[in-house]
Amino acid sequence: MDYLKLENQACFPIYALSRVLTAHYKPILDEVELTYPQYLVMMVLWEHKQLSVKEIGEKLLLDSGTLTPLLKKLASKKMILRERSKTDERIVKVSLTDIGLQLKNKASSIPEAFKCSLGLTTEEITSLRTSINTILNKTKK
């Protein structure tokens, strides 16, 4: 078998699928004026209320080089608040504004809209999530 053929690659379909899925999110997320990475940040904040940049990075596997400008954008949209920690000035605490909190209501229909856009069954999605998570946990070090 020629391992340098695209069809024999495992990484390419994941790389491609990631972009295909983001494209499916696009029109849905346009409604709430979020990009996919911004949506992920909002999601972890809806769940945890307040997180440092580092903590957000650990959850999303993104570094400050990616997050700092992204968080500034969310802050300019008044969805989040960035403030230096009083007890440790190195840390920037990120939290939701009222607008950001309210947005969760509007966003509640997104998962279902996305699922419809994909045209996969619930079982297919669950099975995919489980198997990808297994691999992700083994490989992310």
Add this chain to the structure above:
Amino acid sequence: MDYLKLENQACFPIYALSRVLTAHYKPILDEVELTYPQYLVMMVLWEHKQLSVKEIGEKLLLDSGTLTPLLKKLASKKMILRERSKTDERIVKVSLTDIGLQLKNKASSIPEAFKCSLGLTTEEITSLRTSINTILNKTKK
């Protein structure tokens, strides 16, 4: 179930895994001075010898906005040749230079090196590729 929680998302693990896998490729591809998307382009050219920008885009699901600068970079490294089609001036034909062709020898060890870097069994990788391809084909429209 709260569908706005990260752990219940199917898309996030794929997005994250894609980046984790690219990171695993990084040190290996550094040896041949290619980025991961550049490696994909080289791979389709090793297989097909000559392709138009559009054809490369169809195989990799990338558009000219992404490919044009990437191909210019590969051309500046003397790995590929870009030339307008004689019969249809709209089309740019991309082919391998001798250097680009030679590179396949050096690249032949990449799949195995990557597999080792991942630490997954052949079965895990094959099964992953199969299930992701199924989903990809259903969703890429």
Add this chain to the structure above:
DNA sequence: TAAAATTAAATTGCATACAATTTAATTTCT
């Protein structure tokens, strides 16, 4: 305790991605 090491963000630079538009060439249609 003062220097050394570490840590958290931010910054800089490079390389994608992709939407939208533009340009140039070719096809289709009337």
Add this chain to the structure above:
DNA sequence: AGAAATTAAATTGTATGCAATTTAATTTTA
């Protein structure tokens, strides 16, 4: 044939990603 529509790349602008470095603050250590 000539205008209209279509097509293929390139261009423009915005938004990631990430390596490497910098900056400022805190912790560790000699």
